Amino acid sequence: MAHTETRNEKLDLRLTPSAKKTLQTAAMAAHRSVSEFVLESALARAEETLPDRQRFGLSAAQWEAFQKALSTPPRPSRRLAKLLKEPSVFERGGV
Secondary structure (H helix, E strand, C coil): CCCCCCCCCCCCCCCCHHHHHHHHHHHHHCCCCHHHHHHHHHHHHHHHHCHHHCCCCCCHHHHHHHHHHHHCCCCCCHHHHHHHHCCCCCCCCCC
């Protein structure tokens, strides 16, 4: 289970009325408070931005296991084969 921290730090933002309205509307659509929406969105963006989130190290044994997994042929999937044989919605002329 992930370690939970008490939220006791505050971050103040200055924004335009239109930006505030956009955040309020988006938060409402996501069934979140504005604070929750902004925090979740900002943290997701921070994780994309931080280089240590994009690179990770593996031990020699982990690298070997990773390479083996990549080299192993995929297992056949009857459901996928059936799906690929069926005409798509575009080929059927569907809407």
